[in-house]
Amino acid sequence: MENRERALERIKKCEPIAWANEDKIPSSLALRGTAVSISDVLDAQARLDRFAPYIALRFPETGDGIIESPISEAPELASAISEGYGVEVPRLLLKRDSDLPVAGSIKARGGIHEILALAEGLAVKEGLLRIEQDYSILARREFRDFFSKYSVAVGSTGNLGISVGIMSAELGFDTTVHMSQDAKEWKKSLLRSKGVTVIEHESDYSEAVHQGRDMCESRENCYFVDDERSSLLFSGYAVAALRLRDQLKSLSLEVDSDHPLRVYLPCGVGGAPGGIAFGLKQIYGDSVHCWFVEPTHAPCMSLAMVLGRPDVSVSQFGIDGVTEADGLAVGAPSDMVWSMCHRLIDGIITVEDDSLYELQYLMDRDQGVKAEPSAAAALCGLTTLEPLPGEAAIAWLTGGSFLPEDTYKSMLKHGGDLWRGKR
Ligand SMILES: Cc1ncc(COP(=O)(O)O)c(C=O)c1O
Structure with missing residues (x-):
């Protein structure tokens, strides 16, 4: 593990790092006076619950209308990583947002939450809805007609656009997604x-x-979902932590100082991993260890963490920002998220694209799990950090089930070739 100076040198050269956060303080202190509070997260949870009858009606694949993903043990994958990389791997669980219904990625809880908050606010203000009502009435024509007078816009590398776009268009908003050159063609077509x-x-x-x-500011009645600054997104992402607590209870997995939980979270602008880390630290305090993971070619949060300031971009250091992990292809971190997390999280890791392909291949081969390269970043911590005594680890698989089959197959082939080539 590198110290600050060495980590910075390596980040600049696009070499992988593992940096234990030297600015971390006890979570009870780091969680004081933050821009988003636990009551915002509880509000978000209550809002998502209120909308469940509407979501169950319009997205029956969710069952009860709660958009949540499974968690599963991954012993075969743990053995493959242990043997292949010559490392010790603790009890491994996969949190499979790759299979999250409706939008297929970690961005869903936040993106969908913000659109539901917008719709609720507008409908309540107009006198069309009361929060005690059964929200399935939102599927009625009159609501779609009402929402169609408003437009929604969002900038996205892909998955936030899918989350916001699907829910916003379903409710009837006139929806625009602004995408970068890295965004994949299939995400635009979808x-x-x-x-x-x-x-x-x-x-x-x-x-x-x-x-x-x-563009949105220059239009009337246009609402912009701001991935860099939104507390509604952040609190929506954080709801995942409350639900994970219930899932871990049902697996009888204890988290305390003798049973630490390490959670590996792929990071782009920082909102989704930041929200989840924030929620988990509220629940488990310092017994949960949250590590962010970024590609070596888009290490914006790593730079901000190591330098101790958020106003950085990868281009300032001559780093190209080009990576196959399109969800993580971000040049500058969220200022808001950095402020909330720079003294809270346990560390940050960067990873080369080739490793992402290898781990994506192993997930498919040994665990039958389909995930995109951005999600595979979550497994890299296992190849890098030695387990803590009594540790269980969660690799947060952030997306993947929507990948078109032909694209997925060619990724697997590439990953398999890399894996065999090195062994
Ligand atoms: C698959 C995937 N993983 C992780 C992330 C990271 O989320 P954030 O940009 O909020 O850090 C994204 C962002 O779009 C993503 O699409």
Whole structure:
């Protein structure tokens, strides 16, 4: 594990790092006076519960209308990683947001929550809805007609656009997603098939967000979902932690100082991993160890963490931001998330794209789990950090089930070739 100076040198050269956060303080202190509070997270949870009857009606694949993913043990994958990389691997669980219904990624809870908050606020203000009512009435024509007078815009590398776009278009909002050049063609096609307008920017993700924000500000009745600054997104992401607590209880997995839990979270702008880390630290305090993972070519949060300031971009250091982990292809971190997390999280790791492909291949081969390269980043911590005594680890698989089969097959082939080539 590197110290701060060495980590910075390696980040600049796009070499992998594992940096234990030297600025971390006890979570009870780091959680004081934050921009988002636990009551915001509980509000988000209650809002998602209120909308469950509507979601169950419009997205029957969710069953009860709660958009949640399974968690599962992964002993075969743990053995493959242990043997293949010559490391000790603790009890391993996969949190499979890759299989999250409706939107297929970790961005769903936050993105969908913000759209539901918007719809609820507008409908209540108009006198069309009371929060005690059964929200399945939102599927009625009159609500769609009402929402169609408003537009929604968002900038996205792909998965936030899918989450916001699907829910916003379903409710009837006129929806535009601004995408960066890294965004995958299939994600754009999927959105267009749902009636969403996709604007492609010949720039990176941060620039797409800025241009989208400016375009929205110049329109009347346009609401911008701001991936870099939104507390509604953040509190929606954090709801995952409350639900994970219940899932761990049902697995009889204890988390305390003798049974630490390490959680590996792929990081782009920081909102989704930051929200989850925030929620988990509220529940488990310092017994949960949250590590973010980024690609070596888009290490924006790593730079911000190691330098101790959020106003950084990878281009300032001549780093190209190009990675196959499209969800993590972000040049600048969220200022808001950095402020909430820089003294809270346990560390940050960067990983090369080749390792992502290998781990994606192993997940499919040994555990039958389909995940995208961004999600495979969650497994890299296992190849890097030695387990703590009594540790259980969660690799947060952040997306993947929506990957088209032909794209997925060619990724697996590449990963398999890399894996065999090195062994
Ligand atoms: C699959 C996947 N994993 C992780 C992330 C990281 O989330 P955030 O950008 O909020 O850090 C994203 C972001 O879009 C994603 O699509």
